[in-house]
Amino acid sequence: MIKSELIARLVEANPHLYQRDVERIVNTIFEEITTALADGNRVELRGFGAFSVKHRPSRVGRNPRTGETVNVPEKHVPYFKTGKDLRERLNGK
Template structure:
């Protein structure tokens, strides 16, 4: 599922909202998550999971073609951990 599929699905399930209103809501939702992670926080959605940021330090890597050493800069990466309820829902027999 991509963002446009999500917007279409929410719009179908909520006939009182227009496509552009749903798009605005989805954009605001994702923007709030990214903003919270950018400020060093985490986002916990009960029954779904936790979004957080993990920091990775600088290290020496290798160019896979030439084998030459390459400096890899420090970076932050988003991390998601599914909740216990989500894992249980995914593993129930249907």
């Protein structure tokens, strides 16, 4: 599902809301999650999961074509851990 499909489903489920309002709500939620992660915070949505940021230290990698060693700089990457309710729902419990 892409963001526009999510918005369309929410509009169908809530006919009393305008599409532009639903779109603004969805964009605001995503923006707040992004801002919190950029600030180094953790975002937890109970029953769904938790978003956090993991630190990956620098390392020496290899170019697969040439075999040449390449220094890969350190970076921060987003990480998502599913919540218990979501995991149980996916596994049919």
